[in-house]
Amino acid sequence: MAVLETQELTYVYSQGSPFEKTAVDSVSLKIDEGAIIGVMGHTGSGKSTLIQQFNGLLRPTSGKILLDGVDIWADRKKIRDVRFRVGLVFQYPEYQIFEETVYKDIAFGPKNMGLDSAEIKRRVLETSHDIGIQEELLERSPFELSGGQKRRVAIAGVMAMNPEILILDEPTAGLDPAGRDKIIGFIKEYHRKKGNTVLIVSHSMEDIAGFADKILVMNKSKLFCYDDTEKVFSRAEEISRIGLDIPQVTKIFIELKKNGIDFGKDVYTLDYAEKLLVKKFGERSRKNC
Amino acid sequence: MLRDITIGQFFSGNSLIHRLDPRFKIVITFIYILMLFTGNSILCLAIGAVYTAAAVLLSHIPAKMFVKSVKPLMPFLLLTAVINIFFLDGGDVYFKWHFIKITSEGVSVSVFMIIRIILLIAGSSLLTYTTSPITLTDAIERLLSPLKKIKVPVHELAMMMSIALRFIPTLIEETDKIISAQKARGAEIDSGNFMSRAKNMIAILVPLFVSSFRRADELATAMECRCYRGGEGRTRLRQLKSESRDYIALAVTLIFYAFVIAVNFLFVS
Numbered sequence: 001m002a003v004l005e006t007q008e009l010t011y012v013y014s015q016g017s018p019f020e021k022t023a024v025d026s027v028s029l030k031i032d033e034g035a036i037i038g039v040m041g042h043t044g045s046g047k048s049t050l051i052q053q054f055n056g057l058l059r060p061t062s063g064k065i066l067l068d069g070v071d072i073w074a075d076r077k078k079i080r081d082v083r084f085r086v087g088l089v090f091q092y093p094e095y096q097i098f099e100e101t102v103y104k105d106i107a108f109g110p111k112n113m114g115l116d117s118a119e120i121k122r123r124v125l126e127t128s129h130d131i132g133i134q135e136e137l138l139e140r141s142p143f144e145l146s147g148g149q150k151r152r153v154a155i156a157g158v159m160a161m162n163p164e165i166l167i168l169d170e171p172t173a174g175l176d177p178a179g180r181d182k183i184i185g186f187i188k189e190y191h192r193k194k195g196n197t198v199l200i201v202s203h204s205m206e207d208i209a210g211f212a213d214k215i216l217v218m219n220k221s222k223l224f225c226y227d228d229t230e231k232v233f234s235r236a237e238e239i240s241r242i243g244l245d246i247p248q249v250t251k252i253f254i255e256l257k258k259n260g261i262d263f264g265k266d267v268y269t270l271d272y273a274e275k276l277l278v279k280k281f282g283e284r285s286r287k288n289c
Numbered sequence: 290m291l292r293d294i295t296i297g298q299f300f301s302g303n304s305l306i307h308r309l310d311p312r313f314k315i316v317i318t319f320i321y322i323l324m325l326f327t328g329n330s331i332l333c334l335a336i337g338a339v340y341t342a343a344a345v346l347l348s349h350i351p352a353k354m355f356v357k358s359v360k361p362l363m364p365f366l367l368l369t370a371v372i373n374i375f376f377l378d379g380g381d382v383y384f385k386w387h388f389i390k391i392t393s394e395g396v397s398v399s400v401f402m403i404i405r406i407i408l409l410i411a412g413s414s415l416l417t418y419t420t421s422p423i424t425l426t427d428a429i430e431r432l433l434s435p436l437k438k439i440k441v442p443v444h445e446l447a448m449m450m451s452i453a454l455r456f457i458p459t460l461i462e463e464t465d466k467i468i469s470a471q472k473a474r475g476a477e478i479d480s481g482n483f484m485s486r487a488k489n490m491i492a493i494l495v496p497l498f499v500s501s502f503r504r505a506d507e508l509a510t511a512m513e514c515r516c517y518r519g520g521e522g523r524t525r526l527r528q529l530k531s532e533s534r535d536y537i538a539l540a541v542t543l544i545f546y547a548f549v550i551a552v553n554f555l556f557v558s
Contacts, residue, residue: 095466112476
């Protein structure tokens with residue numbers, strides 16, 4: 001079932017001024033409940049504008065967004081509730097941290113929801129545990145933490161609202177590979193545990209190839225494609241032509257195909273590549289490596 | 290919301306006004322302001338309005354942008370105008386009720402003041418609309434350079450000003466982003482009661498301050514890495530050159546100013 005649906009969604013910045021720009025151009029799509037969706041697109045492709053409309057931060061110039069079949073802008077006063085149901089983690093979320101302690105910062109969202117303090121405490125402890133923040137850090141000032149820890153505190157702040165849909169805008173931007181794997185691992189684990197819908201924005205396929213059910217690609221304000229991960233990757237060449245990175249292993253297999261070694265399948269993860277190679281060249285090839 | 294602020298905004302272009310030497314533009318704007326304040330009759334303001342309209346037309350900047358620049362000040366203007374109308378005495382009395390009186394003097398003074406201030410804002414907006422902040426500070430530095438003789442740190446002041454101007458759009462963008470991020474966590478910023486709004490200002494101001502300090506630190510390091518050490522012996526990439534059109538523009542402005550002074554004298558006598 002579609003938890004989120006958009007109909008002819010269009011957003012125009014500074015309408016009527018010399019700076020007028022259409023950032024999202026009639027996008028219609030359906031997002032299934034419980035799916036992990038990768039959102040890809042170049043800088044300025046409209047992906048950030050798109051996701052900010054999903055939780056009602058930006059009001060579409062035209063078109064509709066349906067959350068569980070209900071237009072989120074049907075009642076203007078209820079837009080704040082939509083933001084609790086669709087949690088959005090911005091890019092570089094650590095820059096929005098402001099409280100004196102880690103605990104208070106994670107509790108900011110739940111507190112705004114009007115929960116009682118016992119429930120807030122339960123949620124803060126649960127999410128901080130889920131995202132790997134040790135309990136002794138909770139009473140520290142968030143400004144003393146390392147970059148990766150701050151990032152996780154900020155993500156926890158949104159996760160603690162227990163949103164039905166969690167949207168993360170480039171959650172791994174600017175982190176080292178280890179920090180990146182850590183965050184992706186925590187998000188995967190969180191999704192497995194809660195079973196909610198997760199949207200991850202990234203401009204590298206490498207990041208999301210391994211675990212996204214579906215991939216949504218934006219290009220020049222328009223929906224370029226939105227399909228199952230395999231199907232999107234079968235168009236890898238087209239995607240690299242619009243300037244997006246495709247996984248290195250996919251690049252290798254495209255080259256192999258050009259040189260006459262066709263595996264008949266598209267490859268986008270290392271594990272899968274290994275399986276195919278073993279199948280083709282036999283177990284011996286692995287030992288020889 | 291914050292994107293709609295037009296003060297200090299620059300619209301790149303290649304009109305006559307854009308190409309004028311910024312030093313002349315600043316001087317001309319000063320003369321223009323003097324002109325508006327010397328004029329003491331509607332006719333003087335009419336001359337000023339013709340001058341402004343001509344400059345706006347020459348700049349190729351849509352008139353709408355000037356309306357936008359005046360708009361935020363409209364409530365204050367109207368308030369002072371209303372006070373003037375009700376409490377200024379003199380001339381014919383149009384309306385009287387207890388201590389409130391509307392007189393011809395009051396009406397003409399308030400209309401006069403509104404027009405004068407609108408022209409003032411439109412004219413000075415024209416300066417910032419057609420001159421990039423960097424050239425503007427360059428010009429200010431050059432105009433103030435005689436003050437170096439009495440040990441005024443002109444270069445440093447100009448550098449501070451251009452950095453401040455340069456970071457206005459960045460900070461606006463940053464504020465916008467932080468507001469969105471806190472709203473995504475359910476903070477009430479443009480809704481809710483006064484107390485919760487005031488509390489939520491902290492959620493915006495703290496990250497804004499933290500990031501401003503971080504930026505300042507990074508910028509200082511970056512400047513030091515490129516061996517910046519003040520204005521001494523520094524040459525510039527763009528040399529300001531005055532051409533005949535600059536002198537013509539200055540002359541035209543002075544002629545208008547002379548007109549206004551002449552009209553003033555004619556009316557007195």
